[in-house]
Amino acid sequence: MRLLSGRIYCRSGHVSFYPDQFDMSDTFDYIVCGGGTAGCVVAGRLAENPGMKVLVIEAGQHSKDLENVHMTGGWSNNFDSETDWNIVTSPMRGVGDRQVKLSRGRFLGGSSGCNGTLCIRGSKQDYDDWGLDGWSGEEFFAAMRKSETFHPKKWFKADPNSHGYSGPLHTEPHDLAPIASLLIDSFVSEGLPLHHDMFSTGDVSHGCGHVPRTVYKGLRTTGADFITNGYHRSNITIQTDTTVDRIVLEGDELRATGVVTRLADGTTRTFHARKEVVISSGAYCSPAVLMRSGIGAREELEQLGIPCKVDLPGVGKNLMDHLIVFMFYETEKAGLTTDHLVYHDDNFEKTYKQWKDHKSGFLSTFPFGSFAFARMDERLKHEPLWRDAPRRPGRDPMGLTPKQPNVEFFTTECYGGPKQYDQFPVNHQHAFSMIAELFAPQSRGTVTLQSADPTANPIVDCNYLADPMDVLVLSEACRFGNEIVMNGAGTKDIVKGSWPPNLTHHTYQTREEWVPYVKEHATTCYHAAGTCAMGQDDDPKAVLDSKLRVRGVAGLRVADCSVMPALHGGHTQMPAYGIGERCADFIKESWRRTSML
Incomplete structure (x- = not known):
């Protein structure tokens, strides 16, 4: 050990402060920058040691009094306000120079408080493909299970070994509306067999099933539950309404010692941090914090007048997201969809009262219905771009094995979605949707800074559909999804037409007809990842090592979906929890090593 500038350094790499010049109320063992999904997990797990003092810094407000967080059906009311980061992309050529709103939760719990509540873990092969120690499919699925307490239902054929039963995150299956049950029948008749719990097991790449949700007893459960309510501990300080500017880096061999x-x-x-700082600010804001701290591509930082302390060109690069395309349909058969509960007459007031009084009804859950994964090899095998594309042995042109789906289909039980979908069926009409989602996108985007001002949102260019392969697969997915609705056993006789009525996509027969529709309607699934990616030591684009440590800086880690080197074939909520669990595990390993010195 050696004493330096009021701190004791030990051989493990950990540091402890003896701050004679600092207010002890501003000094903690661990500081977590971002009180979103992963950040709350990290903080909650670290605070399990009562001897550790943990600070969570959240830019937004506390979520305890935000009704639209706890009322699952109120999700969209958190957007376009102070509870949203209100990030909008640059114009993107691949989608007709459109800009896309990238809403993210700006309150304690983050996007886990306004997402679709879906627990879709992906395939174990997705994580095996990362090729990183500690991140195999088996290890990562175990981390996701650790967060969960699963509540079964009699009708749901759960795989009990795929769920956790002691975590702060409460999950349960969703009871389908009639339209969603009919869509299950259509999936099956169109070649996608039913496997009830396939989105938890991670071993089905072509089939349909049911998706557990982060909802229990009519209330949404979020990352904030790891550090509040029954999991609040006296050694956690939650500092809300506070924006992280930059990380304090000190010493010739840089170490993170605090946060401005x-x-x-x-x-x-x-x-001030005695031991470590963890950045958990999401795929858009985590790279921004690093860049404001002088960690990033040297040339980009110097153009903004930020001295470069660590030249890491991968910061803010490799941005990935899952694109989705909504296809809405109208049916004249009443009682199949749930539109009447919110759009017809004065039923919304009745629905809201039902939730207020009993925590039940439409607003107690999220109106997604049934889901499916699909492989697209057979449908694309005669397409020249697919047929002639280079591929690795055992992989398709997207880099996936037969164990991994190319696309996902999911459905809504009523009309609705992001706020551009505002043609509500108010005149006693009934609508539902089929949604196609692209996995393994080949296009990559960037996150850069407007300035060094911490209150300015970063510039985000998702670069959607820049790669022709993405256009090919997503347009064929839309064609397949439309066939499922129009030809499937459960729905072929109930469709009146497309919704709104001025659209005619229900009549499209060829993939080429779908391409303009895809470019006009493709939007985000809010699955941003990859901008602070982990990688091997010899990877010049890697920002982090496999323990989530920032290269070139001691005592600094990143823990959120920005760490993903490649985006999995699923949704990002459960991986965000798993990343938080793995980060806490790695830090605890450091405790154990330190105690042995």
Whole structure:
């Protein structure tokens, strides 16, 4: 050990402060920058050791009084306001120079408080493909299970070994509306067999099933539950309404020793970390924090007047997202969809009262219905771009094995979605949707800074559909999804037409007809990842090592979906929880090593 500048350094790499010049109320063992999904997990797990003092810094407000967080059906009311980061992409050529709104939760719990509640883990092969120690499919599925307490239902054929039963995150299956049950029949008749719990087992790449949700007893459960309510501990401090500006880096061999923040009144406050700082600010804001701290591509930082302390060109690069395309249909048969509960007459007031009084009904859940994964090899095998594309042995042109789906289909039980979908069926009409989602996107985007101002959102260019292969697969997915609705056993006789009525996509027969529709309607599934990616030591684009440590800086890690080197074939909620669990595990390994010195 050696004493340096009021701190004791030990051979393990951990550091402890003996701060004679600092206010002890501003000094913590661990500081977590971001109170979203993964950040709350990290903080909650670290605080299991009562001897550790943990600070969570959240830019938004506490979620305890935000009704539209706890009321699952109120999700969209969190957008376009102070509870949303209100990030909008640059114009993107691949989608007709459109800009896409990238809503993210800006409150304690983050996007786990306004997402679709879906527990779709992906395939174990997705994580095996990362090729990183500690991140195999088996290890990562175990991490996701650790967060969960699963509540079964009699009708749901759960795989009991695929779920956790002791975590703060409460999950349960969703009771389908009649339209969703009919769509299950259509999936099956069109070649996608039913496997009830396939989205938990991670071993079915072509089939349909049911998706557990992060909802229990009519309430949404979120990342905030790891550090509040029954999991609140006296050694956790939650600092809300506080924006992280930059990480304090000290010493010739750089070490993170604190965090400079901007309070709501515009004043600056610095917090100090005895041991480590963890950035959990999401795929858009985590790279921004690193860049404001002088960690990123040297040329880009110097153009903004930020001195480069660690030249890491991968920061803010490799942005991936899952694109989705909504296809809405109208049916004249009443009682199949749930539109009447919210759009017809004065039923919304009755629905809201039902939730307020009993925590039940439409607003107690999210109106997604049935789901499917699909392989697209057979449908694309005669397409020249697919047929002639280079591929690795055992892989398709997207880099996937037969164990991994190319696309996902999911459905809504009523009309609705992001706020551009505002043609509500108010005149006693009934609508539902089929949604096609692209996995393994080949297009990559970027996150860059507007300036060094921490209150300015980063510039996000998702670069959607820049790669022709993405256009090919997503347009064919839309064609397949439309066939499932129009030809499937459960739905072929109930469709009146497309919704809104001025659209005619229900009549499309060829993939080429779908391409313009895809470019006009493709939007985000809110699955941003990859902008602070892990990688091997010899990977020049890697920002982190396999323990989530920032290269070139001691005592600094990143823990959120930005760490993914490749985007899995699923949704990002459960991986975000798993990443938080793995980060806490890695830090605890450091405790054990330190105690042995």
